[in-house]
Amino acid sequence: MLVRRRTVFFALFSSLVFANRLAGATPSEDALAKINRLPAAERQAALVKEAKNEKSVVWYAPMNREDLRQFTSAFETEYPFLKVEILTGGPQSLLNRILTEHRAGRYNYDALNIRSSALFTLKKANAVGRYDSPNRRGLRAGFYDKDGYFNGIWASLMVFLYNTKQVVTKVDAPKSISDLLQPKWKGKMGMDQDADDWLAALLEYYGDEKGKQIARSLGAQSLNIRKGRTLVSQLVAAGEFPLQIDAHHHEAVALRKAGAPVDYIFPEPFIPVKSVSSLAMSSQPPHPHAAALLVDFMISKKGQDIAFKQRRWPAYRDLAAGGPDDVGNRNTLVPDAEKWGSRYEELVQLTKVLGS
Numbered sequence: 001m002l003v004r005r006r007t008v009f010f011a012l013f014s015s016l017v018f019a020n021r022l023a024g025a026t027p028s029e030d031a032l033a034k035i036n037r038l039p040a041a042e043r044q045a046a047l048v049k050e051a052k053n054e055k056s057v058v059w060y061a062p063m064n065r066e067d068l069r070q071f072t073s074a075f076e077t078e079y080p081f082l083k084v085e086i087l088t089g090g091p092q093s094l095l096n097r098i099l100t101e102h103r104a105g106r107y108n109y110d111a112l113n114i115r116s117s118a119l120f121t122l123k124k125a126n127a128v129g130r131y132d133s134p135n136r137r138g139l140r141a142g143f144y145d146k147d148g149y150f151n152g153i154w155a156s157l158m159v160f161l162y163n164t165k166q167v168v169t170k171v172d173a174p175k176s177i178s179d180l181l182q183p184k185w186k187g188k189m190g191m192d193q194d195a196d197d198w199l200a201a202l203l204e205y206y207g208d209e210k211g212k213q214i215a216r217s218l219g220a221q222s223l224n225i226r227k228g229r230t231l232v233s234q235l236v237a238a239g240e241f242p243l244q245i246d247a248h249h250h251e252a253v254a255l256r257k258a259g260a261p262v263d264y265i266f267p268e269p270f271i272p273v274k275s276v277s278s279l280a281m282s283s284q285p286p287h288p289h290a291a292a293l294l295v296d297f298m299i300s301k302k303g304q305d306i307a308f309k310q311r312r313w314p315a316y317r318d319l320a321a322g323g324p325d326d327v328g329n330r331n332t333l334v335p336d337a338e339k340w341g342s343r344y345e346e347l348v349q350l351t352k353v354l355g356s
Contacts, residue, residue: 028282032289054289055287057111058108061088072084094112098127102126115275116150119149152315153315156250156273156274158272158273161252163239164261176267191232193225193355219354229246230251233248250313
């Protein structure tokens with residue numbers, strides 16, 4: 001009984017704290033915050049009742065259509081009275097579209113999945129709102145914020161990928177960030193030109209001074225810079241150069257399983273995490289209750305299971321693959337979204353050092 005009372009007290013206290021932060025909240029934020037203060041079953045019933053009147057939810061989604069279909073089909077099966085209306089496009093084009101619509105007073109979207117580093121731009125424009133989904137409690141550290149803007153759905157671990165014909169054994173492959181600075185790797189490493197996530201992790205771990213020095217030293221290693229991590233991985237598999245220092249973990253596993261002559265290493269002393277993808281809610285959603293159900297679903301175990309089967313690193317902390325390809329208890333580093341979102345231009349300038 002004592003445990004139950006403490007649990008109820010904590011839930012009420014958390015709701016009140018969140019409600020206090022919503023001073024000056026938008027109408028949708030206020031409405032959802034009030035619903036969140038209800039007991040779980042009543043809360044769900046209230047969301048469903050209102051969502052039935054809304055009939056649809058608009059999702060701006062920079063994803064491939066097959067992955068999207070798996071999510072939307074599962075969601076519409078769960079809530080058959082709702083239709084998910086999708087607008088796909090590149091991350092930057094959708095971001096620009098939202099900013100343009102918001103300035104014009106057109107509030108067309110309910111939810112958008114976007115990199116955490118870009119969320120700062122939308123927050124600054126007051127184009128995203130706060131929603132404290134109870135399912136946030138099950139997410140990994142670094143996949144949510146204290147205010148409710150940031151609801152992480154997945155991320156990608158970055159690993160060292162190497163060609164097994166050129167780097168014969170794992171013993172010969174670099175194990176750590178500092179190993180990359182050895183003379184024997186000069187001219188033999190590849191990297192994506194969009195390195196802001198990797199650099200954010202580097203600076204967060206080592207601090208600005210040492211992190212920037214490592215970046216400059218790495219730039220002196222004559223990196224093979226290409227556009228797109230997937231392309232760089234394919235070039236390593238083809239033998240264009242022996243090593244990629246920022247490969248997506250799931251792509252490394254997929255290439256190896258497909259028979260490509262590659263293997264990978266989880267780097268030390270930390271594994272950089274590519275900017276977490278977040279499902280953000282509009283500050284003026286046309287269908288706020290349906291949007292809340294979509295966010296709840298995407299960060300629930302059911303939604304996260306779908307992401308997991310798509311070989312994404314899910315936000316839900318209790319999902320793990322097991323076996324040699326599971327990251328396990330290794331030190332993963334998720335760069336702080338607020339901090340590095342505000343320093344994005346600085347990171348972009350620093351990427352030029354890598355290509356020198």
